[in-house]
Amino acid sequence: MMPSIFGENLFDDFFGPDFDMFPALTGRSNPLYGKHAKNLMKTDVRETEGTYELDIDLPGFKKDEVNLTLEDGYLTISAAKGLDKDEKDKKGKYIRQERYAGTCSRSFYVGEGVEPTDVSAKFEDGILKVSLPKREQKQLPKSNLIAIE
8 A cells, every 4th residue: 555645656756667766867758747747638529510629728838839730630739848947946946846848749630621721729728729610421321231143
């Protein structure tokens, strides 16, 4: 039984993946927001009469740090965050710093018929709201019976 406080294991930082206490020696670095990266870009997808609406949580990002691209039927949302390492805290030294610099992205297949001009996006209060038009789906034949001659 491992002790935990606020849903976090007290030994998470010490016994990380593969005991990776020294990332400089292994060549690996912490991803954006470290062990909490799985909580980024949580998305709600809502279907309306003529559109699909996406609400994507991007807390801590600014509008100019978020990009949307549409290529080969995939809508990709990417966000990049940088920290100013030169800025020093004049009131003391950091004992623990959990904010990281890096990038994250997520892709959604939206279909081949969607054009970038059809997509609208708005970023407000750390939430990216994306609206995509619905396209008519091709109807498959109702009968799959093949006649034999």
